[in-house]
Structures are given as structure tokens and as C-alpha cells.
Amino acid sequence: MSLNFLRNIVFIIVLLLAQTLLLNHISVFGCATPLLYVYFALTVQRGEAKWATLLWCFFMGLLVDIFTNTPGVAAASMTLVGFLQPYVVELFAPRDSADDLRPSPFTFGSSKYTNYTIILVLIYCFTFFSLEAFNLYNWGQWIACIVASTIITVVLILVIEYFRSKR
Amino acid sequence: MRNLLDFLSRHNHWFVFLLLEVVSLTLLFKYNSYQGSVWFSSANAVAGKMYEWDSSVKQYFALTEVNRQLTDRNIYLEREVEMLREQVKKSNNDTTLVERLQQNIMRDYETIPAKVVSSSLDKANNFITIDKGSADGVRKDMGVVCGQGIVGIVYLCNEHYSVVIPVLNEQSNISCTIRGRGYFGYLRWHGGSPETAYVEDIPRHAHFRLGDFIVTSGYSSVFPPGIIVGRIKHVYNSENGLSYRLNIALSTDFSRLRDVSVINDREMDKKLELLRAAEDSIKARQ
Numbered sequence A: 001m002s003l004n005f006l007r008n009i010v011f012i013i014v015l016l017l018a019q020t021l022l023l024n025h026i027s028v029f030g031c032a033t034p035l036l037y038v039y040f041a042l043t044v045q046r047g048e049a050k051w052a053t054l055l056w057c058f059f060m061g062l063l064v065d066i067f068t069n070t071p072g073v074a075a076a077s078m079t080l081v082g083f084l085q086p087y088v089v090e091l092f093a094p095r096d097s098a099d100d101l102r103p104s105p106f107t108f109g110s111s112k113y114t115n116y117t118i119i120l121v122l123i124y125c126f127t128f129f130s131l132e133a134f135n136l137y138n139w140g141q142w143i144a145c146i147v148a149s150t151i152i153t154v155v156l157i158l159v160i161e162y163f164r165s166k167r
Numbered sequence B: 001m002r003n004l005l006d007f008l009s010r011h012n013h014w015f016v017f018l019l020l021e022v023v024s025l026t027l028l029f030k031y032n033s034y035q036g037s038v039w040f041s042s043a044n045a046v047a048g049k050m051y052e053w054d055s056s057v058k059q060y061f062a063l064t065e066v067n068r069q070l071t072d073r074n075i076y077l078e079r080e081v082e083m084l085r086e087q088v089k090k091s092n093n094d095t096t097l098v099e100r101l102q103q104n105i106m107r108d109y110e111t112i113p114a115k116v117v118s119s120s121l122d123k124a125n126n127f128i129t130i131d132k133g134s135a136d137g138v139r140k141d142m143g144v145v146c147g148q149g150i151v152g153i154v155y156l157c158n159e160h161y162s163v164v165i166p167v168l169n170e171q172s173n174i175s176c177t178i179r180g181r182g183y184f185g186y187l188r189w190h191g192g193s194p195e196t197a198y199v200e201d202i203p204r205h206a207h208f209r210l211g212d213f214i215v216t217s218g219y220s221s222v223f224p225p226g227i228i229v230g231r232i233k234h235v236y237n238s239e240n241g242l243s244y245r246l247n248i249a250l251s252t253d254f255s256r257l258r259d260v261s262v263i264n265d266r267e268m269d270k271k272l273e274l275l276r277a278a279e280d281s282i283k284a285r286q
Helices: A002-025 A036-042 A050-068 A073-092 A110-133 A139-166 B002-010 B012-030 B035-040 B045-092 B097-107 B268-285
Strands: B109-119 B128-130 B143-146 B149-157 B162-166 B174-178 B184-188 B196-203 B213-216 B228-237 B243-250 B259-265
Touching: A002 A036, A002 A050, A002 B045, A036 A050, A036 A073, A036 A110, A036 A139, A050 A073, A050 B012, A050 B045, A073 A110, A073 B012, A110 A139, B002 B012, B045 B109, B045 B128, B174 B228, B196 B228, B259 B268
Parallel strands: B149 B228
Antiparallel strands: B109 B128, B109 B259, B128 B162, B143 B149, B143 B259, B149 B162, B174 B184, B174 B213, B184 B196, B196 B243, B213 B228, B228 B243
């Protein structure tokens, strides 16, 4: 339990540093920013207590909010993703799999894992940019941000998963 | 009763979910009015320190470019001052006038040099964090400028860090004027390119040309008059057709902002006090 706790903390710090120091400065075509910290929610194991997942995800989002001055936006979106993640895992997990299954291309199969990533990242980007813009003043840009950020985030996550499973 | 308890314990994560969402949305909507929210911004000590380290590394690589820009600007200003001095001497034979004017301009204002430790460009509401706070004399609502022009207004202060609302924020609203022509308008930004912004509420009878400089008006006492904002690129009609809406190219390059100055107007408190007294006396009369 405590090992898991420490691992989560280290993972959060690494994602936070990567996001705020590196990825936030990337802005392809003026709107595609990789939001890698969603990856935290994607790696939650099956069978993890749902309330704990929610708290961890909220904490991750809150930290990102603090560092990027978007109060509550990432926290609300991360909590939503943390809430939906267990149900989406059930959709894609193979039938006769272990109870503490960790979602990855290795356990899910690559095409299923890609779909799983796309769904959750899309939900995240949609809530994040909707809350951030709030009024649909510039809906062209709003849609562009959602689509572009989803694509770049999914690609980044798949690349990272590829290297992790190779080891 | 037992069924109810059973139900609650089975679905406890629903309540955690709702609670966390409520907390998040409270943060989102109360941020503007809640003073303690400085802890939930990049002005808190940990986030500020981290961004400071980050920018102190990056700063090194930008030094040459910044130096070149400052030298260019210096040469340009020197020449302008020289030209104006000649003009003034010609027109009223007083050689000390310029010196006296210069002293007058800066007498009421004091500048606090600061470094940008984090900033964003691509959001609808961008913020800048600087490495000076209330311990260095920075207060809420002070103006922030850089060598190239206007930057924004201080929004939140911690002891050693502050968050600035730059021009690139939909809530930014700075009074400015067309240099040499005297018409007033408000500087607004509506997302999109970090290089352009709009000046709204310029009256229909105003005369000006494309390429004219936009400068601060000095009305708000946040900025001294005459700080450069940008140049007019296009002119549009406002939506109700009652005024002009100027599309301007901002003179400040927000993507490479490093060194800024916070402007402390010593007279600001007195001006505000006077304004408040005037409002009170009107209310008393009604």
C-alpha cells in the first residue's frame, strides 16, 4: 500500500514537471498542446478503490492548476476522467483477465488500448477546453484545440507506452 | 435502513466524485473574488521557486538577443531625444526645458525591476508570474511595463512573487490614446494571436492614420501617460456602429518577455482617495 502511495507521488511529480516546464511551451499551430498528465488517470489499475482514484486524479489536476493559473479547470476535468476510467476499462479489458490488470497495449492489445486512450483523452480535452473557454466565443478555435490536443496527447501516450512495454 | 446504508457504501465514489467536482468548480468560479486564492496560483512559494529556477536557466540563452534589442531601442530613443531637443531649442530658446521635463515625468513614479518566471500565450486568459512580491513593494493594481512597451497589471501578490494580468487576457482593459491626436479608447484582447489586440470605443469623428502609435493615456493612474502599446494596423467599425475598433500590432513581444518593471505611482493612493471622496459626496447629496 505505502509503496503504491510513493509510486503515485513520484509519478505525479514527474508528470507535473514534464507538463509545466516542457510540454506547456509546445503549441503546434497555436492550439495543440500535449496534456500528458491525463496519462496518470489512464494507468490506474483495475480493482483500485474508486474513491482513491478520484482523489488522486483530483490532486493531479489541482497541482497542474496551481502551476498554470487555471483554477479548478484541470481539477474538474481530471476528476471526471478519474470517475469514468474504471467503467471504460471494463469496456475494453479482455474477458478472462486478472483483477489487478494495468491498462497497457500489452494487456489490452494495441488497437483496444489505442481506442481506450482516445476515448479518455477526448473526454478530458473536451471538458478542459470547454471549462477554460466557457463561453463559445471562438468556437472554431475551441474545436481546433480539442481535436489537435487530443491527437498530440494520444500520440505522446502511445509512444511512452511503447517504450515502457519494450523494457 | 440497512438497504440504504448498503446502497450508500456501495456507491460512495459517487459522493466523492460530486464533492470533488463541487470543490473544483468553486475554485473555478470564486477565483476572482477570493483573496486567499493566491495559494492556488503560480504565485505560491513552491511553484514560484520552481519557475524561477527554470527561467534562470533559460534566461542565459536569450541574453544576446535581449542585449541587441535594448541597444537598438536605446539608439533609437537617443536619436529621438536629440531631435526633439533641437526642435525645442529652436522654438523657444530654452536649453534647460528638456531636462526639467524629464525630471517631471519620472518624479511621481518609481520602478521596481522584476524578472518573468513563467508566462503563457495560447490561452484565452493568460497570466504572467514575476519574481517580485509584496516584500519588494509590489501591490495589487500596479502597472507592469518592459523595454518594448506595456505588459499588464499586477493581479495577485505573495511575499516574493506576483501574478500579472497581461494585455493578452480577456479581462484586461487598459485606457489608451492615439499618440499626438488625443482620442481615447480601451485596449482589449479576444484570444488568438499574441501579436495583435484591439482598441475599442474610439469616436467616429476621430482623425488618425494607419501606422499611428497607440500609447497609454495616463487616465487610470496605473500607467504614466505615453507608454507605447502598439501601432494601428486596421480599422473596423464597432458592432453597434457608434465607434471605431482599431486592430493594433502590439509592440511588446510577449513570447520573449524576460525583464519587466513594475511601476509604483506614489500619488496613486491620494488620487484614489480623492476619487472616493468625490463619489461619497455625490452619494450624500442624493
